Amino acid sequence: MASVLDYYVDAFSPQSLFGFYHLVGLFSIVILIWMWGLGYLVIRANPNSMENRFISILLVCEGLKASFLALDFFVYSSPWQDLWDVLFPLKMETFMTAQIVSILLYLSFPVYYRVNILKFMNTETMKNHVWYIAPLLGTLFWLFLRTQDGFTFDNASWIICSQPGTEPIIQNWWGTVTEQVLQYAEDIGTCSRPFDRAVVEEPMGLWGIILLGPVISLVGLLFLRASMKQSQRETESLTNVGVLPSRSLYIGFLGKVIGQIIFFVFVLVILPTLNGGVFFEFADSIRVQYGADPTAYDRILYFIWNFTLIIAPVSVGFEALMFVHATLKDTVFGIDSNLRKTFTNTIFTGIGAMSFLIVSEAMENVVGYGMLGGVLIGGVFIVSRRPILTFIDGISGKLIPSEYSESELKYLEAFKEAIEDNTINSRERKLLANLADAYGIEQERLDHIEQLYKDSLDSNRVIKDDDSEE
Template sequence: MTTLAEYYSRVFSPEYFFGLRMVINIGTLLVMLWLFALAYLVWKADSKSLQNRFIGTLLLVEGFKNLWIALEVFPFMHEWNSFWVVAWNIKFDFFFSMQIAAILLYLCFPIYYKIRGLGFMYRPFLQKHAYYLPLAIGIGVWLMIQGQTPFAVNDLSWIECTAEGAAPIVHEFLGTSTSTVVTSGIETTFPDGVCPAALDATLGDEPFGIWAIVFAQTPISILALLFIRSTIRKNLDTDEALPKNQISHSFYIGFLGKVIGSVLFFVTLLLILP
């Protein structure tokens, strides 16, 4: 049985890139709390402003998405299976419902800020509802599709490696460890039937649908970035008095950093931490 001390000392070992993944987990937890605080401050600054409500909701949604990684500050191993059975459902449902909501919210920027060529979307009626409807739709859509084959994770098992050269030990997590996806995953990951190092991991379903939802946000967020840039340029080019609560240059810089960070994170996740 792996103790907490052994687990946390292991995650900072060379085999785990000297704790890079745990540093990301801790950093994500801090970012989540920071986004919640920003959402509160933006909403409180002018709760009657529909633009503030929109940005506040977007920040809140982005914060909830961080639960996917932030929860992994807790030991991700089979000894904590009872905790992770509950936490997995929470982080899985929160992340994907918020991911869908975020995509819809990004597409709502032209509703709250005048974008060249999309002025028809800038309507007071839409502004009254577009800050909360994407959240409700995101949750509703995920509840409808989560059990469907392209989006369902039915079989997921813990893989425990006690030491380098030891045989991997399989523990039940979700579904059954005898499913084809788990057994084939073990054969692919451990072709010689031995562990490359002491580690704890999971193997199981990775349906196409959930990856499509994950990666869909990157191009949509880039599109939203272009919306923001268009708004700022339009404001700079006009001599008219601007209404309050317009997008600031600092917000644009922050959002640009968010987009760059998302791209770098996925590159790190997929290439450096397979």
């Protein structure tokens, strides 16, 4: 128990950025549970819809991808090697399977969201089968790749330092102790503090699949954009079948793609540039974190690496928010304002957390007391909370527009009050009709928004029209 406590004390120390790496792992667990929950809700909303099944599978895969560091929240050191003999394969097998399946699902967007140039894919037969064939093919493809050279984890070791001022020792986990591991131990030199970390040989084939994701995501984004533009060109008198129902799905995927591109740039450009032109791997974070007398440059490099790790769960979380908004087609009254509120609070909290880490790290290097910076930035955020929230809310209002106009929302408020007793008498209907005329809402649109609101109510609740005056 003492070793577990020591592990987390070190993990949440200022030198470890106050547990930022483990907080990313914890956040990934939350995202995973949220995505699986949303996937279940999407299926529950309409189990017979092929589109709902497709989106549900995609949400589950995106959750698995975002949860790559979820298991890393738990104790990850050599005394717990037997546990990690199980957890490591579980972590990597599910992650890589989800990566490949997601790529196939991105390429399947034209099946469920019609794109004219690929309209041959938008058939009922393909809709009925692609949602389960893509995961099956992706799983089989990974089962084949995992045995091929360049895709297997052949070697792993532990680099251990028992106390400051000593040189690290190497303990083999599986395979052999590679020259790369020996070089890492040599680069660390004299340990600045105790640590016990795993170094797993990272196959370049796996990095190739991971970095292929953003490229295929761009292709999927173009599919969604084409479908969205096509939907906008449809006349209101026609039923939009097989096209993107709203721009929310596109915005969600766009946010995820932007996040992936940022990750792509950090991994392939920024980190290698700062690392002397050498690709920065997970094991490199050990060198810059625990090496003898880490410099401010090492600390900055370590911070950027940790920041890169949170990009995936954050972008996937935003994608889930907008995907569900699109899938439900805004049928839940008030969902737009709830999404905007969630978006605003999330962005505010994220900016606050990142500012705390950056300012604390700066004060740690300047005056040797990082917590002072945290207190100062916390005070600034408390004083400036309202204008910051107002600014973010303005952005969220543009990103997440309501399907209902302001007049329609006011009408729905009156409609909501009228059906509290589950009936609408003739007097209430006349008042509602007059209100609709005053707001300029046409009868066809009126019937549509009333039906949407009724559909969002409890399925056991029935609204009836009563010809009486009271």
